[in-house]
Amino acid sequence: MIGSEKLRAEDEVASILQLAQQAEDLNRQLKHLATALDTARRFSRLITSPASPSVQHNVQAPPQVRVRRYLRQRRAREAAFPAGTFSDPAWDILLDLYASDLEGRRVSVSSACFAAAVPPTTALRWIRKLVEDGALTRVQDPKDGRRVYVTLSEYAWQSMDHWVAQALV
Numbered sequence: 427m428i429g430s431e432k433l434r435a436e437d438e439v440a441s442i443l444q445l446a447q448q449a450e451d452l453n454r455q456l457k458h459l460a461t462a463l464d465t466a467r468r469f470s471r472l473i474t475s476p477a478s479p480s481v482q483h484n485v486q487a488p489p490q491v492r493v494r495r496y497l498r499q500r501r502a503r504e505a506a507f508p509a510g511t512f513s514d515p516a517w518d519i520l521l522d523l524y525a526s527d528l529e530g531r532r533v534s535v536s537s538a539c540f541a542a543a544v545p546p547t548t549a550l551r552w553i554r555k556l557v558e559d560g561a562l563t564r565v566q567d568p569k570d571g572r573r574v575y576v577t578l579s580e581y582a583w584q585s586m587d588h589w590v591a592q593a594l595v
Contacts, residue, residue, distance in 0.1 A: 489587070490528035492594040493521050504543070515542035515552045520561065523578045524586040532575045535564075556582075 487495075497518070504512050522541035526533045533541075539549035553576060556562040561582040567573035578586060 488528070489590045489594070490525040493525040493528075493590060496594055497521055497525070501543070513544060515544045515549055516556060518542045519549070519552060519556065519576075520578065520582065520586060523562070523576065524583065524590070527578060527583065533577070534567075535574050535576055538576050 500512075500518070519538050519542050522538065523533055535550070535553060536546075538553055539546045542549035542552060544552075553562065557564055557576075560579055562576050563579055565575045565577060567575060
């Protein structure tokens with residue numbers, strides 16, 4: 427009898443230990459879900475809150491306003507997730523150059539690198555590729571030989587204009 431009671435007690439201890447392990451696993455999963463939910467809530471708040479009353483979601487907003495709003499949303503998306511989750515430097519460069527052109531601003535290579543939101547060497551590689559592909563042109567600053575501007579080529583400008591009209595409504 428004593429042997430069977432001892433076996434039953436050992437089985438109960440093993441069951442309790444197994445339940446404790448399962449509870450620990452569930453607790454870990456709940457913490458992970460809570461973190462994911464918190465991230466989703468922060469992301470949702472960042473995306474849905476307008477930058478200012480003049481930049482409300484409005485089909486009638488000028489294209490440069492819609493592009494700048496879209497760029498802010500991309501930065502908010504990147505802030506809500508771990509670094510490196512999203513990266514599309516060529517697209518960021520094209521968007522910034524399009525909006526800057528509509529705003530009447532020239533963009534230097536260094537400013538285009540900043541707009542890419544990646545390390546400068548990566549941005550320079552993308553600028554070089556976009557120039558090689560015919561999407562960008564490099565223009566030397568006539569007043570300062572050290573500065574080079576980048577602009578959208580005609581075909582890239584037309585492509586961006588078409589995309590903005592179709593996608594950012």
